[in-house]
Amino acid sequence: MHDRVIDATGASGPSCPACGTAEPAAPLLRVPLPSVEDLGTVAEARAAIDGLDAALAVLLERRAEVAALVQRLKPVGGFAGRNPDRERAIVDAMAEHAPSLGRDRLAKIMNAVIEAGLDAAGR
Numbered sequence: 001m002h003d004r005v006i007d008a009t010g011a012s013g014p015s016c017p018a019c020g021t022a023e024p025a026a027p028l029l030r031v032p033l034p035s036v037e038d039l040g041t042v043a044e045a046r047a048a049i050d051g052l053d054a055a056l057a058v059l060l061e062r063r064a065e066v067a068a069l070v071q072r073l074k075p076v077g078g079f080a081g082r083n084p085d086r087e088r089a090i091v092d093a094m095a096e097h098a099p100s101l102g103r104d105r106l107a108k109i110m111n112a113v114i115e116a117g118l119d120a121a122g123r
């Protein structure tokens with residue numbers, strides 16, 4: 001009944017009355033997580049990339065929406081309110097989830113993500 005769900009937040013809500021499995025507190029984004037070993041052709045690998053990119057797009061859009069909320073809530077928002085300590089902490093936490101990418105690559109990616117979010121929030 002319950003698919004394997006990777007919940008990076010660890011958040012969970014009440015249990016399913018039928019089987020006792022914890023139900024998510026909020027809607028979960030479910031996405032096929034392909035194993036590289038299962039992909040044998042360019043077409044298969046591209047299809048896997050397309051699925052992952054679709055999930056990334058949904059996550060990036062929602063992240064930008066939440067980051068825009070932070071800009072409205074904190075005393076100085078936007079590019080003027082950039083917080084390098086917080087950005088470092090974000091990258092450090094993400095590096096734990098993606099050790100093979102490495103902290104420096106993640107820092108570049110997250111710098112672009114954060115700047116795009118601030119740009120979108122300013123519109």
Ligand SMILES: O=C(O)C(=O)C[C@]1(C(=O)O)C=C[C@@H](O)C=C1
Nearest residue numbers: 067070082083084086087114117
């Ligand atoms: O946490 C904040 O203070 C934010 O403004 C959000 C955010 C982010 O997108 O995660 C954006 C800019 C800051 O430099 C740090 C983090």
